[in-house]
Amino acid sequence: MKIRIVSPAGSIKSRVVEAGMATLRSWGHDVTLAANALESYGRFAGTPEERASDIVEALRDPDVDLLWATRGGYGCMQILDMIPLDLVREAKKPIVGYSDITALHALWHKAGVKSLHAPMMKHLGEEPTHRTTRTLREVVAYYEKHGQFPPRHNGLFVRDWNAEHPEAQILADEVAFVGGNLSVLSGLHGTPYDYDYEGKILFVEDISESPYKIDRMMQQLRLMGVLDKVRALVCGHFTGCDEDPLMPVKLWDNIRWIASPSGIPVIMGAHIGHEVENFPVVVG
Structure with a gap:
């Protein structure tokens, strides 16, 4: 599966992202990094426009199946109205994350698209064999195979x-x-x-x-x-x-x-x- 790593909220260190991406690649996924994912603009991963543009680009890119946030923090509220609802609805690509990513889960829900409240880069990099991570791997693998998340x-x-x-x-x-x-x-x-x-x-x-x-x-x-x-x-x-x-x-x-x-x-x-x-x- 082709996964795009995005930073819609707080800034994050590159080594944390690289470790998380390595775990996803070890699961067999094709993982790419959004253009502004490692930017720093105060506490944010780039300006609101840069963060929103990464999400919009990933939604439009036919070579992306799923978006995965690097971290929460704060910032998603700044970009909600910069992400076209119709684009989320038409792309039907889940986004993965939690904490501040809750705001994007609500946007996806409004568009009628399911998303995944789950660990992000720090956990994936530091706890690659933890039972939470193993469960997450199972859920993502099911989505890759069936095009939907597992029942129950x-x-x-x-x-x-x-x-x-x-x-x-x-x-x-x-x-x-x-x-x-x-x-x-x-x-x-x-x-x-x-x-x-x-x-x-x-x-x-x-x-x-x-x-x-x-x-x-x-x-x-x-x-x-x-x-x-x-x-x-x-x-x-x-x-x-x-x-x-x-x-x-x-x-x-x-x-x-x-x-x-x-x-x-x-x-x-x-x-x-x-x-x-x-x-x-x-x-x-």
């Missing part, structure tokens, strides 16, 4: 804790997953690029956010009616979101309390997000 793919990340979480049975249903990084989702609310949440399973994760900020973003979902629209809420890693002694309840208990009026299953501890255990989830 979203059960992969719960296989080690399903017995402890009987409510996870809902994941056995063929229901679309939407979501990603909670902070990015909060930024998408009220824009034309927010997800269609109706009837979906919402998954969220975050990093380095205070519990009261997590509370605020979850309350936003509640007040918008999102938690009344979705069929379930899946919570991944909240890395570095340390407990706050001034918050009256623990983070997980607070999330359950916020979601409780909706009556939906709330599944905690999914291996999704900013940890080595970051299993792929097909969005859409």
